[in-house]
Amino acid sequence: MSDEEDDLILDELDDGELVLQMHDDLYDGMADEIAEAVHILLKRKWTPYDVLTKALVEGMRIVGIDFRDGILFVPEVLLAAGAMKKGMHILKPLLIETGAPQLGKMVIGTVKGDIHDIGKNLVAMMMEGAGFEVVDLGINNPVEDYIEALKRENADILGMSALLTTTMPYMKTVIDTMVEQGIRDDYIVLVGGAPLNEEFGKAIGSDAYCRDAAVAVETAKEFMARKHNRAG
Amino acid sequence: MPDKTLVIACGALAREVLALIELNNWQHMELICLPADLHLRPDKIPDAVEAAVLDACDKYSRIFVAYADCGTGGLLAARCAALEVEMIKGPHCYSFFEGNEAFAARGEVTSFYLTDFLARQFEAFVIKPMGLDKHPELRDIYFGNYEKLVYLAQTEDEGLTRAAEAAAARLGLDFERRFTGYGDLVAALADVSSQVYK
Ligand code: B12
Numbered sequence: 275m276s277d278e279e280d281d282l283i284l285d286e287l288d289d290g291e292l293v294l295q296m297h298d299d300l301y302d303g304m305a306d307e308i309a310e311a312v313h314i315l316l317k318r319k320w321t322p323y324d325v326l327t328k329a330l331v332e333g334m335r336i337v338g339i340d341f342r343d344g345i346l347f348v349p350e351v352l353l354a355a356g357a358m359k360k361g362m363h364i365l366k367p368l369l370i371e372t373g374a375p376q377l378g379k380m381v382i383g384t385v386k387g388d389i390h391d392i393g394k395n396l397v398a399m400m401m402e403g404a405g406f407e408v409v410d411l412g413i414n415n416p417v418e419d420y421i422e423a424l425k426r427e428n429a430d431i432l433g434m435s436a437l438l439t440t441t442m443p444y445m446k447t448v449i450d451t452m453v454e455q456g457i458r459d460d461y462i463v464l465v466g467g468a469p470l471n472e473e474f475g476k477a478i479g480s481d482a483y484c485r486d487a488a489v490a491v492e493t494a495k496e497f498m499a500r501k502h503n504r505a506g
Numbered sequence: 507m508p509d510k511t512l513v514i515a516c517g518a519l520a521r522e523v524l525a526l527i528e529l530n531n532w533q534h535m536e537l538i539c540l541p542a543d544l545h546l547r548p549d550k551i552p553d554a555v556e557a558a559v560l561d562a563c564d565k566y567s568r569i570f571v572a573y574a575d576c577g578t579g580g581l582l583a584a585r586c587a588a589l590e591v592e593m594i595k596g597p598h599c600y601s602f603f604e605g606n607e608a609f610a611a612r613g614e615v616t617s618f619y620l621t622d623f624l625a626r627q628f629e630a631f632v633i634k635p636m637g638l639d640k641h642p643e644l645r646d647i648y649f650g651n652y653e654k655l656v657y658l659a660q661t662e663d664e665g666l667t668r669a670a671e672a673a674a675a676r677l678g679l680d681f682e683r684r685f686t687g688y689g690d691l692v693a694a695l696a697d698v699s700s701q702v703y704k
Binding site for chain 1: 548
């Protein structure tokens, strides 16, 4: 980056330019700049919800596309996610105060035997950004932990992640147990992770396989809308 | 068609396959390798393997794919079946080097594995692609949930053992060395080799 850009004064940009600059800064994983820009937008009377969705979530959506297309790899995604996290940290208490929309509650975790969590964390963050409440069970989760958390949290959605071909079948164990206990249809079950595909998602009885975090958010919204229509 | 077998291997297995060819004097067996960094993008493996198979199939009486599933979620196996070529059983090389059964039985979750290849190429195949050369602060995001680095050694090599030990220290993990030899790779290649002369 040139010195000129280094000296860029964020507060001198108009709103539109600043948001575009934030998309760039997220892309480059520049956490401090993101925090500064979030404060500026809030000072300009943007709602926390608009800062979150128009600046941060949209920026991460672009990162997600370039990751999918092989332009970015894992470290860049991690740095971008770190920057977004810093922005969300500022916004979170304000979002609660201002009563931003709550779309539903998701319990998410990586399945037993697997400790890959980068994709899972990204999905959790983007779901939160979209207005879902997320309970993250972390890694290496046995079926009991998922089911206990679903009940305890009165959740709407179960999200399971697996990155190993040896651990992806465990998702079926979880879903089969839910069927046995007669609670399968009480929840929307979304699954993801690089080695999975749509066919696998169907075969194990999930509601949907989601290729990435953006698809996860859209799918979750769709299923929640259907759920409400049914209930209403 | 000459009575020759081609092994299409992951680049991370090149030395090991060559060592077995030499050791067993499998003169009818030849090797080509695909880039080892494909394992970081397993979705590209089935197409790459297919292209190599199609390129070679009229020059060899038999082709063997020296890849395990490698995170293709069964897609490589499906592709190999469609191409009527065999591949190595198991999820990945860490598993078949130890022996698929033994690896599964161990049920280890919080270990990170190095093979001879990865011990030798730690910088190029772990540190760089994970961005740890430029961003060492990411280390614990990647490895925070791991307890030990297990070096699955294919050969007795003091230098590699020391390199693996240094890698463990760099990742902040305990170190253990397990000698595996070539594991299930031996039987898989021996099987291909013998079938040619049936
Ligand atoms: C980064 C990585 C690691 C990191 C993990 C760090 C961490 N904290 O997670 C490190 C280096 C530590 C690691 C370790 C290992 N890894 Co690894 N790893 C990868 C790699 C390169 C990228 C995975 C990743 O994080 N991608 C980035 C994220 C953003 O993408 P994602 O996970 O796919 O998630 C997206 C979608 O899939 C989806 N999604 C994901 N989860 C969910 C969940 C829900 C509910 C939804 C809706 C969507 C969704 O949305 C996400 C965001 O868009 C993959 C190869 C690959 N390209 O996939 C290998 C890979 C998964 N690893 C593999 C292996 C073998 C291992 C090790 C055994 C290697 C070793 N040397 O010991 C250990 C595993 C030990 C264990 N017990 O788990 C293999 C798996 C092979 C197989 N047959 O299954 C792969 C395929 C590489 C390979 N070919 O060898 N790994």
